[in-house]
């Protein structure tokens with residue numbers, strides 16, 4: 001059976017840098033780039049193959065913000081091989097959250113719920129007797145308890161959907177460990193630090209970042225969280241890959257850090273999370289997953305019935 005590393009959001013930024021770092025570590029690894037835009041995914045694969053011509057790189061179409069796409073992608077993964085690690089490196093940062101096709105808040109759906117459903121859907125291959133697998137959530141230092149409410153897990157009513165979704169991913173990682181460690185599945189959380197990617201260029205125009213870049217490098221002398229490059233930002237994801245799953249602390253967030261001189265290292269820091277809250281969120285997500293599946297099944301049944309009706313009337 002093959003060892004496959006599935007990376008979401010792999011066509012740019014931290015996800016792509018992780019793929020590069022993994023291939024430098026072991027060019028025989030099999031990567032699966034799970035992306036919503038296949039053109040960009042193809043470009044990322046070509047870039048990776050330029051430096052690692054023998055690498056085995058598969059592409060998987062996945063829009064984590066759509067439950068239907070998640071279920072379809074999981075079905076394809078299950079039909080092919082075994083996933084040993086899967087890293088979430090996509091993300092949506094916006095203050096103008098909106099409702100998506102599934103009737104869910106888009107930031108919540110992209111940053112948390114889609115991955116939750118993916119993990120659950122892949123449990124038959126992630127949880128296999130005698131083997132260990134892992135999920136790594138790319139969280140943020142922006143994850144704050146004060147931004148999250150159990151009464152509004154999707155953050156419909158608040159103004160900090162990103163911070164809420166990242167705090168929720170910290171909680172859900174803890175819950176996944178509680179429910180799945182005994183079956184060999186381990187979950188961890190990382191923070192990449194401040195990295196210059198499309199996400200940060202979306203906040204302020206890139207010329208602004210270029211302008212203040214010398215100041216950022218100066219700030220890095222005093223704060224090690226300014227990792228700045230995707231390579232440095234992917235440091236924690238890479239170092240977790242090298243560590244034994246069982247040795248990781250389920251209550252720690254692993255931070256990518258960079259010294260003033262530019263060398264990168266990873267440090268665990270305790271998260272502000274508790275078991276009761278993580279369990280309550282887990283139960284809520286299970287309920288939401290159930291109703292999402294029910295809704296999609298009803299949609300499919302209606303389509304089938306309509307097709308049948310059309311065939312009969314022809």
Ligand SMILES: NC(=O)C1=CN([C@@H]2O[C@H](COP(=O)(O)OP(=O)(O)OC[C@H]3O[C@@H](n4cnc5c(N)ncnc54)[C@H](OP(=O)(O)O)[C@@H]3O)[C@@H](O)[C@H]2O)C=CC1
Pocket residue numbers: 008009010011012013014015034035036037040062063064065066088089090091092093110138139140141191192193194195196197198199200
């Ligand atoms: N950059 C930073 O300073 C920080 C980043 N993070 C986190 O790191 C992670 C990676 O972000 P970063 O590399 O900076 O950002 P990028 O914008 O460079 O990368 C995000 C990736 O996610 C993909 N993506 C977005 N939405 C979806 C979706 N619905 N389905 C599938 N893929 C999707 C994008 O694909 P596409 O090309 O199709 O848009 C892109 O490949 C995020 O979770 C972010 O929150 C955390 C803290 C700081």
Ligand SMILES: CC(C)CCC[C@@H](C)[C@H]1CC[C@H]2C3=C(CC[C@]12C)[C@@]1(C)CCC(=O)[C@@H](C)[C@@H]1CC3
Pocket residue numbers: 093139140141142193194195199200203212215216219
């Ligand atoms: C003139 C100065 C150099 C300006 C420095 C301002 C910074 C402190 C902020 C500007 C953009 C911010 C930002 C984040 C933190 C604070 C800033 C660096 C994040 C890293 C917080 C965590 C995330 O998840 C990111 C997406 C944020 C990106 C923007």
